[in-house]
Amino acid sequence: MSKEYDIVVMGAGHNGLVAACYLAKAGKKVLVIERNKWAGGGVVTQELTVPGFRHDQHSISHVCLAANPMMTDDELGLLGKFDLTYNFLDIPSITLFPDGSHLCLYKDIDKTCESIAQFSQRDAETYRTHATFGKKVVPMFLQGMFSPPAPMGAFLSMLDQSQEGRDLFQMMTRSPLDILNNLYESDKVKIHFMKPVAQLLQMPDDMGTGLCMLMIPGLMHTYGIPKPVGGSGRLTDALIRCFRHYGGEVVMESEVKKVVTRHGRAIGLETLDGQLHTGRDAVLAAIHPKRLDRFIDGLDEDLLRRANRVKSSPFNILTAHYAINEKAKFVAGDVVTQASATEYATTTHFKEFVDQFEPLRRGEVIREKLMFSGADQSHRDPSRAPPGKGVMLTQAFVPYFLKDGGPQRWDEYKEEVADMILAGMQPFLTNFTADNIIARTVDSPLDHERHSPNSFVDGDEHGLGTYLFQGGSNRPIAELSNYTVPGVAGLYLCGPFMHPSGGVFGGGRATAIKMFQDLGLDFQKVAAADRVTLQRKTGFEKKAGPDAPVAPRATAAAAGAAAAGAAAAVSTPKDAQSMQDVVLYGADGERMISISSLEPCAGGLQINGRIYGTVPLLATLRPEDLRRCLGLLRWRLIPFLFGMLFRRTGASSAPR
Numbered sequence: 001m002s003k004e005y006d007i008v009v010m011g012a013g014h015n016g017l018v019a020a021c022y023l024a025k026a027g028k029k030v031l032v033i034e035r036n037k038w039a040g041g042g043v044v045t046q047e048l049t050v051p052g053f054r055h056d057q058h059s060i061s062h063v064c065l066a067a068n069p070m071m072t073d074d075e076l077g078l079l080g081k082f083d084l085t086y087n088f089l090d091i092p093s094i095t096l097f098p099d100g101s102h103l104c105l106y107k108d109i110d111k112t113c114e115s116i117a118q119f120s121q122r123d124a125e126t127y128r129t130h131a132t133f134g135k136k137v138v139p140m141f142l143q144g145m146f147s148p149p150a151p152m153g154a155f156l157s158m159l160d161q162s163q164e165g166r167d168l169f170q171m172m173t174r175s176p177l178d179i180l181n182n183l184y185e186s187d188k189v190k191i192h193f194m195k196p197v198a199q200l201l202q203m204p205d206d207m208g209t210g211l212c213m214l215m216i217p218g219l220m221h222t223y224g225i226p227k228p229v230g231g232s233g234r235l236t237d238a239l240i241r242c243f244r245h246y247g248g249e250v251v252m253e254s255e256v257k258k259v260v261t262r263h264g265r266a267i268g269l270e271t272l273d274g275q276l277h278t279g280r281d282a283v284l285a286a287i288h289p290k291r292l293d294r295f296i297d298g299l300d301e302d303l304l305r306r307a308n309r310v311k312s313s314p315f316n317i318l319t320a321h322y323a324i325n326e327k328a329k330f331v332a333g334d335v336v337t338q339a340s341a342t343e344y345a346t347t348t349h350f351k352e353f354v355d356q357f358e359p360l361r362r363g364e365v366i367r368e369k370l371m372f373s374g375a376d377q378s379h380r381d382p383s384r385a386p387p388g389k390g391v392m393l394t395q396a397f398v399p400y401f402l403k404d405g406g407p408q409r410w411d412e413y414k415e416e417v418a419d420m421i422l423a424g425m426q427p428f429l430t431n432f433t434a435d436n437i438i439a440r441t442v443d444s445p446l447d448h449e450r451h452s453p454n455s456f457v458d459g460d461e462h463g464l465g466t467y468l469f470q471g472g473s474n475r476p477i478a479e480l481s482n483y484t485v486p487g488v489a490g491l492y493l494c495g496p497f498m499h500p501s502g503g504v505f506g507g508g509r510a511t512a513i514k515m516f517q518d519l520g521l522d523f524q525k526v527a528a529a530d531r532v533t534l535q536r537k538t539g540f541e542k543k544a545g546p547d548a549p550v551a552p553r554a555t556a557a558a559a560g561a562a563a564a565g566a567a568a569a570v571s572t573p574k575d576a577q578s579m580q581d582v583v584l585y586g587a588d589g590e591r592m593i594s595i596s597s598l599e600p601c602a603g604g605l606q607i608n609g610r611i612y613g614t615v616p617l618l619a620t621l622r623p624e625d626l627r628r629c630l631g632l633l634r635w636r637l638i639p640f641l642f643g644m645l646f647r648r649t650g651a652s653s654a655p656r
């Protein structure tokens with residue numbers, strides 16, 4: 001039996017749903033097919049232990065989503081119409097040390113510096129410059145995150161045009177360990193900043209992963225850590241409500257077996273029960289590059305070889321969900337319950353902390369000085385548990401491939417590892433004891449893979465590692481980075497393995513933009529349609545963008561090359577963009593290039609400005625290019641340009 005749609009989607013993960021919502025909003029007849037009993041993939045809240053206790057099975061916080069125009073402009077009405085609310089806490093993260101001290105990362109830079117100053121005054125000053133620089137460059141990276149990626153070569157050559165850009169390149173290509181050792185002196189400060197990096201599943205010494213050292217402070221001090229009220233899965237619920245509102249259909253517990261192609265074009269999805277669901281316009285699928293050949297016949301062998309070479313993250317996560325009788329109480333006091341993320345350091349020596357990663361490289365579980373994180377989600381969100389009770393989540397880094405027994409051993413081993421973590425947490429909590437625990441559910445990396453076998457391949461929550469060589473227009477590989485599959489017209493990809501990366505970014509928006517372009521639809525018009533004005537504070541208001549640089553309070557002592565770069569790049573009054581600048585907008589309404597002045601120079605006309613409001617632009621228009629430029633201005637454009645002078649910006653193309 002076959003049913004016809006305009007678009008069929010494999011997988012009701014949040015990315016597939018985001019893209020499906022935009023397409024349904026554009027009037028397309030869309031079907032989403034999901035193999036699980038639940039929608040949302042890694043964005044789900046379920047009663048995993050006992051009824052009444054609601055646990056985030058995978059993702060908890062939605063950090064990068066906070067900058068997505070889907071939220072800041074409420075393009076899908078998730079906040080205004082479909083009942084989604086977020087908590088933004090003032091303390092994105094806290095690190096607890098075994099000697100009873102703690103270090104807080106506040107949303108406020110000054111307060112964070114005060115917390116750092118307990119351990120080192122010099123580090124506090126360095127951090128002020130570091131965080132201010134991070135906050136300044138983050139908008140540049142975020143602008144490109146929710147639309148198809150810019151070519152990596154062009155991006156790198158842009159960076160190469162100024163000292164600020166080269167400093168940024170340095171940070172991107174170095175390792176977090178290198179950067180931290182250059183910048184900071186206090187072991188506790190270094191541990192505090194290394195732990196969130198590890199949370200991205202990056203080894204401390206992985207070269208080409210240093211960008212996170214800017215992104216993390218930049219994001220934390222701009223947005224903090226947003227969490228949906230009611231749990232991560234509330235995002236999925238709102239997406240489903242939105243999708244159905246625009247006429248979309250979802251089929252649950254139906255597994256896609258094949259992408260059906262005819263004459264080099266994807267025409268639909270075949271499910272395990274033999275049904276063909278036809279997509280007249282397009283097929284969208286959440287298929288990992290290493291799984292392409294299972295779903296699509298006849299792909300080019302070289303393409304498959306390159307797709308199979310993608311590199312997974314070096315380690316994974318084991319989660320344990322607890323229903324507890326009395327909410328968690330911390331030795332460090334109530335400040336812990338005010339934080340979004342709680343990290344536990346079992347050593348105060350940075351070298352010892354870094355050495356903890358060594359067993360992971362060998363496929364072993366860390367036994368000495370375990371690293372873990374964990375919080376009672378009900379402290380800030382009482383809807384998660386019955387009154388007075390709590391839902392505790394603990395997470396620890398583990399390998400997927402166990403040296404002894406491979407991934408399959410996880411089924412018999414996971415409870416033992418969860419017990420080790422529970423024991424390790426005892427010095428930090430007063431009541432995380434057997435008599436307070438009602439029930440527990442443990443998920444190993446193998447379980448995560450079972451939950452979403454075509455995204456979390458090898459148990460990797462990011463689909464694949466967040467390395468520079470497979471980032472941006474090289475994610476997952478260059479040929480697949482445009483969300484399409486060479487040799488199969490009409491087939492589009494979404495998933496954590498695509499740009500912008502693994503995590504809850506709402507990255508399906510970028511896939512939707514690409515599909516809109518190919519289908520001749522106006523994305524900006526559809527995104528802007530039916531927009532409701534948000535009456536209440538949502539926390540998703542637009543933040544200062546790159547064109548409104550933040551002013552530093554002080555300059556830090558130069559502490560290593562990266563800090564020097566940061567100090568050089570921190571804005572000064574001359575950086576501020578003038579309202580008189582000529583701005584060229586990108587496809588997604590982002591300010592790509594702003595031109596502030598044109599001056600005669602020896603080679604022709606010198607153009608001064610900024611790219612993405614951050615990296616200086618100093619370019620020369622040579623006489624021959626001016627002549628070519630006039631050649632581009634064909635006669636028929638003259639009346640159009642004249643008319644433009646008197647035109648207001650149209651609603652559909654309004655730059656934002």
Ligand SMILES: Cc1cc2nc3c(=O)[nH]c(=O)nc-3n(C[C@H](O)[C@H](O)[C@H](O)COP(=O)(O)OP(=O)(O)OC[C@H]3O[C@@H](n4cnc5c(N)ncnc54)[C@H](O)[C@@H]3O)c2cc1C
Binds near residue numbers: 460
């Ligand atoms: C333990 C853990 C903790 C995490 N914590 C965070 C966090 O705090 N913050 C954060 O930002 N990110 C976090 N992540 C990562 C985040 O959950 C994922 O990156 C995100 O869910 C990816 O979304 P997606 O829609 O692309 O893919 P998925 O969520 O994997 O969705 C893909 C969907 O496709 C379905 N599907 C697959 N194959 C088929 C088929 N053949 N037929 C039909 N349907 C199919 C799957 O069942 C699934 O529903 C975490 C992940 C894990 C595992």
